[in-house]
Amino acid sequence: MTRALAIEKERPSLAGTWSFTHDPWTTLVWGSLILSGGLFLFAGATLVWQSLPIWRHEGWGFLFGGEWFYRHELFGAGAMLYGSVAVAAIAVLLAVPLGVLAAVFLSEYLPRRLRWGMKVLVEALASVPSVVYGLFGVLVLREWVGGAVEPFGGWTGDTLLTAGLLLAVMALPLTVTLSDDALRGVAQEQRVAVRGLGLTRGETVLLVVLPQAWPAVVGATLLGLGRALGETIAVFLVVGRMDNQLPEKWFSLEMIFQPGQTLTSKLGGPETHLAAGDPLHWGAMMGLCLMLVAITVSCLGGARYLQGKGRGRA
Amino acid sequence: MEPIENQKSGGNPQKTVAPGGIENPQAPVLALEEVSVTAQGKSILNRVSLDVQPGEVFGILGPSGAGKSTLLRTINRLVDLQPDFRVRGRILYRGEDILHRRVDTDALRVRIGMVFQQPSVFPVSIAENVLFGVRRVKGVRRSERAEVVERALREAHLWGELKDRLKDSAWNLSTGQQQRLCLARALALDPEMLLMDEPTSALDARSTEAIEDLILGMRERRTVLLVTHNLEQARRVTDRIACVCVRDGAGEILEQGCCDAVFGNPACRRLFERMEDLETWADL
Numbered sequence: 001m002t003r004a005l006a007i008e009k010e011r012p013s014l015a016g017t018w019s020f021t022h023d024p025w026t027t028l029v030w031g032s033l034i035l036s037g038g039l040f041l042f043a044g045a046t047l048v049w050q051s052l053p054i055w056r057h058e059g060w061g062f063l064f065g066g067e068w069f070y071r072h073e074l075f076g077a078g079a080m081l082y083g084s085v086a087v088a089a090i091a092v093l094l095a096v097p098l099g100v101l102a103a104v105f106l107s108e109y110l111p112r113r114l115r116w117g118m119k120v121l122v123e124a125l126a127s128v129p130s131v132v133y134g135l136f137g138v139l140v141l142r143e144w145v146g147g148a149v150e151p152f153g154g155w156t157g158d159t160l161l162t163a164g165l166l167l168a169v170m171a172l173p174l175t176v177t178l179s180d181d182a183l184r185g186v187a188q189e190q191r192v193a194v195r196g197l198g199l200t201r202g203e204t205v206l207l208v209v210l211p212q213a214w215p216a217v218v219g220a221t222l223l224g225l226g227r228a229l230g231e232t233i234a235v236f237l238v239v240g241r242m243d244n245q246l247p248e249k250w251f252s253l254e255m256i257f258q259p260g261q262t263l264t265s266k267l268g269g270p271e272t273h274l275a276a277g278d279p280l281h282w283g284a285m286m287g288l289c290l291m292l293v294a295i296t297v298s299c300l301g302g303a304r305y306l307q308g309k310g311r312g313r314a
Numbered sequence: 315m316e317p318i319e320n321q322k323s324g325g326n327p328q329k330t331v332a333p334g335g336i337e338n339p340q341a342p343v344l345a346l347e348e349v350s351v352t353a354q355g356k357s358i359l360n361r362v363s364l365d366v367q368p369g370e371v372f373g374i375l376g377p378s379g380a381g382k383s384t385l386l387r388t389i390n391r392l393v394d395l396q397p398d399f400r401v402r403g404r405i406l407y408r409g410e411d412i413l414h415r416r417v418d419t420d421a422l423r424v425r426i427g428m429v430f431q432q433p434s435v436f437p438v439s440i441a442e443n444v445l446f447g448v449r450r451v452k453g454v455r456r457s458e459r460a461e462v463v464e465r466a467l468r469e470a471h472l473w474g475e476l477k478d479r480l481k482d483s484a485w486n487l488s489t490g491q492q493q494r495l496c497l498a499r500a501l502a503l504d505p506e507m508l509l510m511d512e513p514t515s516a517l518d519a520r521s522t523e524a525i526e527d528l529i530l531g532m533r534e535r536r537t538v539l540l541v542t543h544n545l546e547q548a549r550r551v552t553d554r555i556a557c558v559c560v561r562d563g564a565g566e567i568l569e570q571g572c573c574d575a576v577f578g579n580p581a582c583r584r585l586f587e588r589m590e591d592l593e594t595w596a597d598l
Binding site: 111112187189190191192193194195196197198199200203207208211212 | 390392395397420421422423424427428430432434436437446447450451496499500503
């Protein structure tokens with residue numbers, strides 16, 4: 001009995017040996033996770049805290065209010081929300097059909113070697129800095145849109161439409177390459193099985209490849225939408241930056257052909273500096289920030305969810 | 315039978331003529347003449363010639379890597395989908411050279427169906443899977459759909475198991491059922507010839523037996539080309555077989571004929587023994 005107890009004592013304990021110094025690698029990865037998560041939470045909390053004055057002042061009316069006159073302490077983000085949504089919608093409506101069709105061509109029709117070259121080219125386009133696209137917009141699109149909107153009562157090329165078109169051009173490479181990845185994710189055996197039944201290449205794409213890749217393609221679209229909503233400098237250069245351009249009816253298109261303001265162009269403009277001294281004005285700017293982050297983060301979350309779903313099915 | 319070639323070409327199928335110049339009454343339905351396949355310059359099949367008689371089950375036996383699957387995919391031109399594959403020689407199907415560039419390959423694949431090693435069902439219902447090809451290729455009226463589904467599933471020995479689950483997703487079936495569903499999908503098109511690429515290699519004993527029964531049941535009505543590495547299976551279901559071996563990295567025909575002749579050939583026997591040894595080792 002005593003002998004057994006003695007052996008028991010000699011045996012090292014298995015429990016409770018973990019400490020910060022015992023396993024530095026685990027400490028490092030946990031620390032990094034906590035730090036990055038903490039930074040995100042800190043940024044979010046700061047936005048909420050800094051924007052508190054405007055929520056107290058305007059309430060929920062801040063989100064959709066149509067008037068922004070900071071000298072009169074009137075703050076409504078409606079026109080900017082409208083601008084952001086309109087610009088992003090134009091971009092998505094143009095870029096997605098074109099991008100998906102281009103991706104189908106890339107993935108299903110182009111010979112392998114050419115496909116690789118095209119893919120590199122498209123990804124190079126996706127990496128061009130946005131200010132370059134913005135200057136391209138100033139140089140080419142503004143002129144072109146200026147002439148086109150005249151019959152609709154427009155008087156300048158700096159319009160929401162110009163910004164939307166520019167964003168479509170910018171979103172196209174990403175849409176093409178992500179959709180192409182989604183299409184390539186569909187198992188090759190499925191294509192061979194369809195062709196083995198005597199169906200054509202077009203039928204294979206329409207009946208098997210696109211339906212299976214669809215969640216991932218929509219995910220790619222949402223990712224592009226999130227980017228479009230958050231894009232600042234290119235939009236800033238061509239959108240006209242005119243406040244309070246809210247249409248009388250929500251779905252009327254008249255304001256598309258007019259200069260407008262988006263959440264990002266407002267935040268990227270000089271008013272942010274002006275607001276710094278005034279808690280209410282600053283709070284309004286932070287409120288715009290918070291709206292922007294909420295919208296883009298939900299787009300990203302939706303995209304990740306759908307892309308994961310697409311992978312699960314394929 | 316209408317010619318497979320496009321209307322424009324005005325295809326005039328030539329008659330197969332026996333060496334003596336007399337029209338052969340037992341003309342082979344499929345004749346490969348010196349067919350060679352290369353991929354990226356590397357030889358896969360070397361001067362393969364074989365004759366398949368109408369209504370028979372023709373087995374192709376050989377070790378893995380001998381190009382057996384490529385051989386099947388050459389017959390229904392699925393190799394066209396693989397980049398950098400080159401096919402030389404002639405493949406006469408009912409007297410027409412199907413390697414001709416004006417052959418409508420989609421129409422060809424309707425007449426020569428195929429079942430693959432791994433079943434790939436589509437993510438739709440069981441009934442939709444059966445109808446997948448036939449409703450687009452031949453056009454099935456809404457009123458005829460149930461009948462087409464039943465006939466194909468009956469022929470694939472699946473009707474009893476699945477008749478109450480036709481609207482369920484085909485992805486929930488077992489592998490054996492999926493493979494028979496793929497077979498039903500091919501049979502729904504009523505092909506004259508069926509290419510089967512090791513259809514039972516991924517299946518359990520019960521599903522294997524079901525598929526072998528099915529092959530025996532199709533005899534006389536359809537011509538079947540069966541690739542297998544299972545010697546017992548070849549003995550059980552085939553009328554004639556070709557033994558493929560690998561020489562200098564490319565598949566070649568070592569011997570073809572009735573089962574006894576091929577199994578009796580000493581060179582083939584050595585090859586089969588090696589294959590069986592390998593399989594035994596794989597099982598251990």
